[in-house]
Amino acid sequence: MANLSNPVMSSSALVEPRPLRVGLLGFGTVGEGTYRMLLDNAESVAAKAGIPLVVQRVGVRDTQKPRSAPSGLFTSDLQSVVDDPEVDIVVEVIGGIDPAVALVERALANKKPVVTANKEMIAKVGHRLVNQAHKNGLDLHFEAAVGGGIPVIQALKHQLAGNDVPRMLGILNGTSNYILTKMSETGAPFDEVLAEAQGLGYAEADPTNDVDGFDTLYKIAILAGIVYGGPADLDQIHREGIRHLDAREFDYARILGYTIRLLGVAEECGPRRVRLRVHPTMVKNDHPLAGVRDVFNALWFHGDFVGDLMFSGRGAGADPTASAVVGDLIDVARNYNLQGSGSAIPYGQSLAMEPMETVESRYYVRLNVLDRPNTLGRIATAFGEHEVGLAEMEMHVVGPDEGEIAFLTHISKEGDFVRSLTAIEELPVVNMVAAWMRVEG
Ligand SMILES: NC(=O)c1ccc[n+]([C@@H]2O[C@H](COP(=O)([O-])OP(=O)(O)OC[C@H]3O[C@@H](n4cnc5c(N)ncnc54)[C@H](OP(=O)(O)O)[C@@H]3O)[C@@H](O)[C@H]2O)c1
Incomplete structure (x- = not known):
């Protein structure tokens, strides 16, 4: 009362x-x-x-x-x-x-x-x-x-509260979504698109909060708090921003039928046990989140009874x-x-947080390699030895003796995938692991 x-x-x-x-x-x-x-x-x-x-x-x-x-x-x-x-x-x-x-x-x-x-x-x-x-x-x-x-909080707090929620994925920051949309559609580099976004008033003079993922981290933590019933330790949320993204990743995403989005991801791993993460992700073009462009925000939600839902709209302004x-x-x-109070969310004890090692996902990886007859075989063997299965591949010659290979994997454990990259980076036929990203869809 x-x-x-x-x-x-x-x-x-x-x-x-x-x-x-x-x-x-x-x-x-x-x-x-x-x-x-x-x-x-x-x-x-x-x-x-x-x-x-x-x-x-x-x-x-x-x-x-x-x-x-x-x-x-x-x-x-x-x-x-x-x-x-x-x-x-x-x-x-x-x-x-x-x-x-x-x-x-x-x-x-x-x-x-x-x-x-x-x-x-x-x-x-x-x-x-x-x-x-x-x-x-x-x-x-x-x-x-x-x-x-977008009325997500009221919906999660009330109408959807009866569902168990294995996963929620959100595009929760309009500035970074605008930058990623432009990088994808124009091929322009990050710095150029950021400057344009600042000119249009879509990005602040200091864009750290938006492009380094802090804003998305706060928002996925708030949503997880409501859905899973307790506060999350912000220091245990994995966070990557979008500054480091190279135009090559957008080229490969296009060739492979994907687009790149900064996602906040919440996954239930057991009662009151969750994994929260924020990172750029390759999203398959037929996933509803891939069509969320420019400054728009969206939350994709799976509830065990309601099924899949997506909310989208203007996330700021x-x-x-x-x-x-x-x-x-x-x-x-x-x-x-x-004479009543309607805000009651029973915030219980802090949520237990699972480490990134335990993420199960598909992955994208781009390698710079030496053009040798056994290059592909040695790389495939190294992936296989770490339980990482390969699903798709794109190869290009980039110099007289050099090639570039982009792979998409099947679902793998993140710990296995990261260990496979360490082994691959040590192969004499590999110059470097140029980039990698998690994949949705
Ligand atoms: N902007 C959006 O689209 C948006 C969307 C969703 C949520 N939010 C959230 O909404 C909140 C406000 O954002 P905003 O964009 O409206 O901010 P803003 O344009 O910077 O306005 C902030 C206001 O607060 C006043 N203020 C700031 N610090 C103060 C202090 N120490 N003492 C007294 N007054 C102070 C400022 O006073 P002066 O006018 O005198 O400077 C100004 O009126 C933030 O939490 C933001 O994350 C914003």
């Missing part, structure tokens, strides 16, 4: 409900979008929430910046927003850990429900905040933290993200009306 003074005194039409007052922390891309949606769609939001929602105060860093809202709303004293008795609900869209976590904790201590879009905060300390919210009978919603406007934040606000407002 919500331990709150309810602004709606009666469900009778005789009592005009006073609005539910929102304290907005942050007025950047998401904060401004949320403010605009609450204004533009005020009537339908009030009808669906059962109560009007108004922005009461807004906390920002710089109160002198020109804004699209009345200047009287703004303050740089963010604590005063969460402490304000005239603020009923807090929306945290500042981002990062400091001061966001302390402000959310304080809002919950002040018995105010919270909506946030902050993936880093939820991935790192979400279980603690959710438990604090539960103790106080409050909602803490974070739909916008994963997949922007002011409007789609505002859609998720306002959806959460409406949910909070409904619970507020009904």
Whole structure:
């Protein structure tokens, strides 16, 4: 039960409900979008929430910046927003850990429900905040933290919760998906496409979070937390980004009928035992994730009863993200009306994490080799000695005495595959293992 003074005194039409007052922390891309949606769609939001929602105060860093809202709303004293008795609900869209976590904790201590879009905060300390919210009978919603406007969290938390979930695969970062789509379709190198994405506003000046896989890691950890019922140790999630990808891999992917995507992968290995990983992956062209292009995001999900599902849509941007934040606000407002809390996810103990050695996957590998009569035989033998079966192969001459061979394997254990590469790299007919990648489909 919500331990709150309810602004709606009666469900009778005789009592005009006073609005539910929102304290907005942050007025950047998401904060401004949320403010605009609450204004533009005020009537339908009030009808669906059962109560009007108004922005009461807004906390920002710089109160002198020109804004699209009345200047009287703004303050740089963010604590005063969460402490304000005239603020009923807090929306945290500042981002990062400091001061966001302390402000959310304080809002919950002040018995105010919270909506946030902050993936880093939820991935790192979400279980603690959710438990604090539960103790106080409050909602803490974070739909916008994963997949922007795509309603995956509510779906996983509620409608799909009865399923056991052997696997989930996500394209969860629009910036890297845009870069991979362009590299694949134009043949341009990573640095050139990154610069173009920065010019278009699809990538930040410091793109580390996006292209090195941190953003995807936070999001797959959040999804796994909901589906498997406990927080994941972020340090035990395998993470590879996309900076190192060479244009050759896109050429071979095309020839072999695949495309390259940065995937967040969650696999159940036993009760409360999971393997989480983030890495570029060759995805077969007929897999639904291969068709997810540009800045779009998607989550492919297999549930034991529901079967295969895919959610896709815009994973970022002011409007789609505002859609998720306002959806959460409406949910909070409904619970507020009904004096209940709908955010209950039973976060249990931390999930046990399986090492990468135990991954079972198909693999792509590109080798630079010497052009000798026994080259292929020696390589095939080395794979075979490590239980790695070969499924497809492409060979090209790249110099007078040099060749390049790309293989696709059958399903193998990652430990076996990596050991086979170590053995292959030592063969006198092999110059180097130029690249390798996991394969889906
Ligand atoms: N952008 C997206 O498409 C998107 C999508 C999904 C989720 N998210 C998440 O939403 C959150 C917000 O992202 P955003 O893109 O809206 O960020 P943003 O455009 O950088 O805006 C951040 C806002 O927070 C304020 N702020 C930041 N640090 C502050 C501090 N220490 N004290 C006071 N105010 C502070 C800024 O104030 P000033 O205006 O004065 O600088 C600004 O208004 C992040 O957690 C992000 O991961 C974003």
